[in-house]
Amino acid sequence: MIAPINIILLFGRKSYIKTAFIIFILVLFVTHKCDADKSYKIVVMPFRDYAQINMEEMVPDILRSTLKQTGYFEPVDREIIYENIASMIPSDMIKIDNVKKGIDGSWTADQVDLMSRLDTKKVQRFSKNMKADYALKGNISLIGSSLRIDAEIIGVKAKKTLGFVTVEGNLEELSSNILNELSFKITNFCRNLNAYDDALSIIGLYNQGQYTFDVSEKKLKEILLITNDAVGIRASLMVLYLSKIRKGEDNLLEDKVIVEGVMILRHLDQNFEQKVLEVFSTSGFDPFDEVAKIFHKRGDNHKAAEIYKKTISVYPMNIAGHYKDLGLLYLEDGSEDEAIDAFVKSLDANQGDYEVNLILVSMYKKRNRPNKVREHLEKCIRNARNIDEIKLVKKMIDELKD
Numbered sequence: 001m002i003a004p005i006n007i008i009l010l011f012g013r014k015s016y017i018k019t020a021f022i023i024f025i026l027v028l029f030v031t032h033k034c035d036a037d038k039s040y041k042i043v044v045m046p047f048r049d050y051a052q053i054n055m056e057e058m059v060p061d062i063l064r065s066t067l068k069q070t071g072y073f074e075p076v077d078r079e080i081i082y083e084n085i086a087s088m089i090p091s092d093m094i095k096i097d098n099v100k101k102g103i104d105g106s107w108t109a110d111q112v113d114l115m116s117r118l119d120t121k122k123v124q125r126f127s128k129n130m131k132a133d134y135a136l137k138g139n140i141s142l143i144g145s146s147l148r149i150d151a152e153i154i155g156v157k158a159k160k161t162l163g164f165v166t167v168e169g170n171l172e173e174l175s176s177n178i179l180n181e182l183s184f185k186i187t188n189f190c191r192n193l194n195a196y197d198d199a200l201s202i203i204g205l206y207n208q209g210q211y212t213f214d215v216s217e218k219k220l221k222e223i224l225l226i227t228n229d230a231v232g233i234r235a236s237l238m239v240l241y242l243s244k245i246r247k248g249e250d251n252l253l254e255d256k257v258i259v260e261g262v263m264i265l266r267h268l269d270q271n272f273e274q275k276v277l278e279v280f281s282t283s284g285f286d287p288f289d290e291v292a293k294i295f296h297k298r299g300d301n302h303k304a305a306e307i308y309k310k311t312i313s314v315y316p317m318n319i320a321g322h323y324k325d326l327g328l329l330y331l332e333d334g335s336e337d338e339a340i341d342a343f344v345k346s347l348d349a350n351q352g353d354y355e356v357n358l359i360l361v362s363m364y365k366k367r368n369r370p371n372k373v374r375e376h377l378e379k380c381i382r383n384a385r386n387i388d389e390i391k392l393v394k395k396m397i398d399e400l401k402d
Helices: 004-011 014-031 058-069 078-088 109-116 120-129 171-193 195-207 213-226 231-246 251-270 274-281 287-297 301-314 319-332 336-349 354-366 370-383 387-401
Strands: 040-044 073-075 134-143 146-155 160-170
Touching (some): 040 120, 058 073, 058 078, 058 134, 058 171, 120 160, 195 231, 231 251, 301 319, 319 336, 336 354
Antiparallel strands (some): 134 146, 146 160
C-alpha cells in the first residue's frame, strides 16, 4: 500500500504528465520514419485504472499514436470505437441500459470504466465487427511507487488471447519510457506471430517490382532479428537471393545462398521446421539443389554431393530428383558403384523416370548384366515421353535379342 503523502504527490503531477504525453506524441510524429507497408488493424480499448490516476483513456490514446508510428498497426480512432460500441454490443452484455455521451459530448468516467471492464470474449466480438486483426485491453496499477501496465493482446480471427506484455517504471517515465517500451513489446510480439506471412509478402512484393532487392533484404533481416534467427525467415532470405540470381549471375549472392542453405540444413538436422517447407514450396525453387549446383559449377563435386546427401536425410521434398543428381555427380567423378546405388534409390522414389532408367541400361550393359538391362529397358518403354524415345528403346531391345 502506498503512503498517503506519496499518493498526493503522484496525483499532483497529473498535469505535468499529461503535458509530457502531448510533447511525446509530437516528437514521435516528427522524428519517426515509417518504413512498413503492411499494417494490421487494432482496437485499443480503455485500460482499467486500478491506480486511480485518471489514465484509463490517456494510456490507450498514447498507445494508438505510438503503435501507428511503428507503421505496423492501423489503430482504430477512439471516437470510432466509442461511436460503435453502443450499437454493436447489446446492453445486457455490458449491463447498462443505454451507453450515451455526457452533456458536453464527452464520455463519462463511469462509461469509460465500463468499457475497460469488458471481458476478452466481448472485446473480440466487438473488434471482429470492426474488421480488426487485433484488440488490446489492459490494466494500470501502482505497486509501491512503481507504475505497472499490463496489456492483453487478443487475436480477433483466432478468437483468443494471444499473449500478455507488461512494463513497469516510475510514474514520471510514463510518457518517455514506459509506453514507448510497451508499444515496442506489443509490436514485436505481433511481428513475431506474423513473421512468416510478412516474409512471404515481402518476397511477393519484390517479385512484383514493388520492393527493391535492398529494401527486401533489409526488411527480412529485421524480421530475422525479431524472430531470434528463425529458420523459416532464413529460408525467405534464401529465396530472395535465388530470385535475384535468376535475374543475373551474382557471385556474392551465390555465397549468401550457400551460407543460408548450409545453416538451414544444420537446423533441419536437429529440428524439422514445417515453415521451411511452406516457404520453399511457394517459391518455385528447389533451394538445396541450387546450393549443390553452385558448388558443382565451381568444380567442388564433393561439397555438392554432401549437400545432396544431407538434403535427402532432412528435407522430404524431391527425394527422387536429389538422388538422381547425386548419381550424376558420382558418375561424373567415375564412382560408378555409388552412382548405381543413387540411381536405384531415385527409382525407388519415382519409378517412372525415363532418363534414370536409360542411364542404368547403359551402366548395366557395360557390366554385362543383361537381365538388369532388359528390366530397365521395359521401364523405359512404359515411361517414354515421345515417339523418338520409344523408337530408341525398341532398337536397344532388338539389339539385346541379337
